[in-house]
Amino acid sequence: MLEFFQGKFKELLVILTLVLVLVTVNAVHKTEDKARWYDKAIIFVTAPLQYVVNSVIKGSVRLTGDYVLVQDIKEDNKNLLKENQKLLYKLNQLTELGFENARLRNLLSLKEKLPINMISSVVIAEDVNSSFKSVRIDRGEEEGINVGMPVINYYGVVGQIIKVYSKYSDVMLVTDPNSSIDAVVQESRARGIVKGQGEPICKLKYLNRLDDVSVGYRLVTSGIEQRFPKGLAVGEVVKVNRKNYGVTQEVLVRPSVDFDKLEEVFVIKNQNI
Amino acid sequence: MRFGPNSIYGLIAFLGVIFASIIIQSTFINGVLSPYLYPDLLLVVVVYVGLRRELVEGILWTLLISYIYSLHSGFSTISSSLFMLLVLFASRYIGRNFYLLTKKEYFLGMAVPIFAQKLLLTLWLHWYDGGLFIVPIVQAITTTLCTVFVGFFMLKLLTFIDVWSQRLDASSLIGKKG
Numbered sequence: 200m201l202e203f204f205q206g207k208f209k210e211l212l213v214i215l216t217l218v219l220v221l222v223t224v225n226a227v228h229k230t231e232d233k234a235r236w237y238d239k240a241i242i243f244v245t246a247p248l249q250y251v252v253n254s255v256i257k258g259s260v261r262l263t264g265d266y267v268l269v270q271d272i273k274e275d276n277k278n279l280l281k282e283n284q285k286l287l288y289k290l291n292q293l294t295e296l297g298f299e300n301a302r303l304r305n306l307l308s309l310k311e312k313l314p315i316n317m318i319s320s321v322v323i324a325e326d327v328n329s330s331f332k333s334v335r336i337d338r339g340e341e342e343g344i345n346v347g348m349p350v351i352n353y354y355g356v357v358g359q360i361i362k363v364y365s366k367y368s369d370v371m372l373v374t375d376p377n378s379s380i381d382a383v384v385q386e387s388r389a390r391g392i393v394k395g396q397g398e399p400i401c402k403l404k405y406l407n408r409l410d411d412v413s414v415g416y417r418l419v420t421s422g423i424e425q426r427f428p429k430g431l432a433v434g435e436v437v438k439v440n441r442k443n444y445g446v447t448q449e450v451l452v453r454p455s456v457d458f459d460k461l462e463e464v465f466v467i468k469n470q471n472i
Numbered sequence: 473m474r475f476g477p478n479s480i481y482g483l484i485a486f487l488g489v490i491f492a493s494i495i496i497q498s499t500f501i502n503g504v505l506s507p508y509l510y511p512d513l514l515l516v517v518v519v520y521v522g523l524r525r526e527l528v529e530g531i532l533w534t535l536l537i538s539y540i541y542s543l544h545s546g547f548s549t550i551s552s553s554l555f556m557l558l559v560l561f562a563s564r565y566i567g568r569n570f571y572l573l574t575k576k577e578y579f580l581g582m583a584v585p586i587f588a589q590k591l592l593l594t595l596w597l598h599w600y601d602g603g604l605f606i607v608p609i610v611q612a613i614t615t616t617l618c619t620v621f622v623g624f625f626m627l628k629l630l631t632f633i634d635v636w637s638q639r640l641d642a643s644s645l646i647g648k649k650g
Binding site: 213214217218238241242244245248249252253256257260323324325326327328329330331332333335361369371375376377396397398 | 498502507510528541546547554561593597607611615
């Protein structure tokens, strides 16, 4: 054993020095959200290529999918027409409710919400490491994107901006192990933190054991942390494990957004939470 | 360390492989395959560097690779460097102490450092999780196997580049440790 260490002394010294330097640098520079000029130079080379390759792949997949689905279009069309009639009826009802809501707001003198300023963007690449969940979008600081801005799509919360380059930005998805979002259960208003696991399913943490939550309950953003506007869909409860002991309960959540099919997103540039 | 007339082209080709790996991994592989089947192409490059480069050159390549890697991932540069260096030193140790002549030996030579890295990363990211812990471990195993499978072809490509650029003598590869 001693001989081994004597023989490898030089190598071990190099390894230890390197690890020490890296750990020290990590401790000093914890935040890396500001892109430096050399970061931008590399992204300037790779991102356009990612854009091209991604467009070709997505185009091919879409073309294949369209061909396979063309047989079902007639049947879908019939069903959609029926669905459309139902939706029109519901839309009329909702319009009425909207007017009623506006009247009640005026009565309560609530502050009118400002329109949210959003910018649409296309996903051009995904994280190279399967343990982390982030995507690159084709909008950057030239379009006014900043670190921390919320990213959504039609279905709900996608994530938030973690790094900004001139024409591109990186978005940390809800499912990333470093992601946590303050959320409330829509039905019972119980509050917890939706934490990413690096898996398609997230965990709802710090939910009191006595709080009312069941499978199928929906989670929306609380707006408390002032990052996401209040009321955006985060996910749906898929499993509740309430033990006989402990302060909290284990709740698993399926995000509202299907991250496997994520193509277009919106970045919220300003908001009135 | 050998340098031939084609060394500069070899260097460019090596960088080209790194950038191509990043682009393929972040678009084609992650866009089409299941997360359980993602091969980590850059880990193969680090394994190769561990087997075929001197210590200092290997460390420099690894730091460069991990820096580029971190620009295309949620992995921070420092953490990425530490985990990549682990692969470098593990593959270097294996390459210097074991014969990697048969496909089985190459399989183990590649799988051990890559799996060690993925396992440590999994433990680092999920140590506080109870129930979901098993899923990332399974993913670490399957992605390691996929990486090793693709790794055979990548190692051949990288060896070809080194032989072509005269960094490696083709005859020296026969019966050589690592």
